Amino acid sequence: MHDENINHAFLDGILAGEVDVYYHFGVASDDPVLEQFRDVRAVILAGSGERISEFAQRWSALHDNAPIVGLPKEERFVTRYCAGVLFASHGMGMPSASIAVQELMRMVYFLKRGDHDAMAEVFWARVGTSGGVGLPGGTVVVTTEGLMADLRPFRLLKGGEGEYWFDGTFPADVARAIVDASADSGIPIELGRTIAGNEFFLEQFRLDGAICMETPESKMAWLEWINAEGVRNIEMEGAMLAGYLNHWGFPKFAMICTTLLNRLDGDQVTATKEELHTFSERSGDVLFAYLTATLG
Ligand code: R2B
Ligand code: URA
Numbered sequence: 001m002h003d004e005n006i007n008h009a010f011l012d013g014i015l016a017g018e019v020d021v022y023y024h025f026g027v028a029s030d031d032p033v034l035e036q037f038r039d040v041r042a043v044i045l046a047g048s049g050e051r052i053s054e055f056a057q058r059w060s061a062l063h064d065n066a067p068i069v070g071l072p073k074e075e076r077f078v079t080r081y082c083a084g085v086l087f088a089s090h091g092m093g094m095p096s097a098s099i100a101v102q103e104l105m106r107m108v109y110f111l112k113r114g115d116h117d118a119m120a121e122v123f124w125a126r127v128g129t130s131g132g133v134g135l136p137g138g139t140v141v142v143t144t145e146g147l148m149a150d151l152r153p154f155r156l157l158k159g160g161e162g163e164y165w166f167d168g169t170f171p172a173d174v175a176r177a178i179v180d181a182s183a184d185s186g187i188p189i190e191l192g193r194t195i196a197g198n199e200f201f202l203e204q205f206r207l208d209g210a211i212c213m214e215t216p217e218s219k220m221a222w223l224e225w226i227n228a229e230g231v232r233n234i235e236m237e238g239a240m241l242a243g244y245l246n247h248w249g250f251p252k253f254a255m256i257c258t259t260l261l262n263r264l265d266g267d268q269v270t271a272t273k274e275e276l277h278t279f280s281e282r283s284g285d286v287l288f289a290y291l292t293a294t295l296g
Contacts, residue, residue, distance in 0.1 A: 001116040002249035011106065015114050020206040025088070026073020026210055029110045038111050041084040042123040043104055044287065045097070045241070049078030050087040051127075051280075056080035056087045058288065070261050084295060088275050090126070094154070094196060094240040097126075101244050106229040118246035122232055123174075123294065124253035127283045130194065130233035131204060132259030133226060137271055138279045139285050140187055142175045143157065143194040145239035149203045149222075151229055154196070154239035166243025174254050187282045192232025205269040223256040223263055233259055254290075257284040 014020040020029040027033060046052055056068045077100050078089045088104060090097035091279035112118040132139055146168035148154060157162040179189055201209030205219045214222075226234075240254045245253045248277050258279045260269050271279065 001120055002247065003116065004246050005249070006109070008262070009222060011109050011114070011139040014106075014110055018170060020106055020110060022107055023074075024076045024099050024103055025079055025107075026076075027071050029107075029153060031068065034073065034107070034111065037081050037086060037107075037227045038110055039084050040081070040086045040108065040122060042086070042125070042291065043108065044085055044291075045086045045124070045126040046087075047090060047092055047128055047237075049074060050250065051284075052078045052087045052089045052182075054079055055127075055284065055287075056082045058260075059083060059085055059087075059291075070259065085291070090237065092200075093236045097237040098240050098244065101241060105244065107202075120249075120251055122250065122252070124241075124245055124250060125287060126237060126255045126257075127287045128235055128237070128255070128257045129260050129280060129283075130235035130257040131261055131263040132233050133223060133231050133234060133262075133277055134264055135190060135259050135262055137256075137259055137261045138282065139189065139259045140182075140282050141233040141257050142178050142189065142191050142286070143170050143192065143233075143238055143242075143257070143260060144172065144175055144191050145169050145193045145253065146240075146242040147193060147231070148197050148239055149195055149197050149205075151195075151226065151231075154243040166240070167246040168239045168242045169246065170238075170242050170254060171251060176251050177294075178254055178256060178286060178290045181194050181293045182286045185289060187286060189286060190232050193230045194238045194257065195226060195231050196236055197234055198236070200236065204263075208267045220264075226239065227264070233257055234263065256283045256286050 063083040069081045071079040090100035153168040154166045197203035
C-alpha cells in the first residue's frame, strides 16, 4: 500500500473513534451492521443494483446459502454483503462511480483498522458492459489499462492550476489469472486496453446522440486510432477505478466487461433482450470462476 497517499489526517480520527458517515451508502462507521463486514475479502462493483443482488444470491448459493446482508439505503447505490464479499453498485460514469469507490475505500480502511497487509489482501473488481472495438458482441474483455478518450490516464481538474493525474494500469498477474480461470469455459475472452468515456455519446464518438459533434469520418478515425493502439473496448468507469485503487496501492483488482456490440460496425445497441442477458451472464461467469478459484 502507498501509505503516503492515504488520507490519514481524516481517516486516523475514525480509527480513534470518530464517526465516518458513508453518506451515499446510508451507513456510518459506528453502525453495528458493519461489524458483519469485517472479514471482507473482495469488493465487487457493477453499474446496476439489480446485478448486485443477483451476484449476492449466486455467491450465497455457492456458500451453503450464507446470509446476505444489505444496507437499507438503496436510492444511490445497492449494497450486499455475503460470505466475505461486499457487492456494491456504482451507477453510470466516473462522477457516480468515484463516489462509490472513495466511500468503499474509506470503509475498507475502517473495516481493516488501517492494517496495510489486511487491506492489500482485498480484491476489487468491476464487472460491466462495454462497446467492443473490433470484437463482436458477447466477447469478455479483461482490462490491462484504463485510459480516457485521448488515450491518456484518468485525471481531474485541480481548480485553475492544472490537473490531478492517476495511473490506469491494472495488475497484469490478476488479469492473466482471470483469463486462465475461464480458459475452459468456451467464453470468448480477450485481454486489452479499455477507454472510459465521460459520456456515452460524445466521448465515445457516437453519431446517434441528441448532440453530435462528429462526422462518420472523424468517428471512424478515432475508432481506428484506438483500435491500432490496442484498445479492445469502451466503457465509462475503468480509468478512474484503476487510478484510485493504484493511488492507495491496492495490488489486486480487475475489470471484466462484456461487449454489447462492435463499435466498428455501429453505434446503437440493437442486441435482443435474450442476447443482452447471455452477454452479461458471461462477465458474471468469468468473475465467479476467478472468485471461486481464489476465495473458495
Ligand atoms: C457501461 O455501460 C454503462 C452505459 O450504458 C456504463 O456505466 C458503462 O461503463
Ligand atoms: N457501455 C458503454 O459505455 N458503451 C457501450 O458502447 C456499451 C456499453
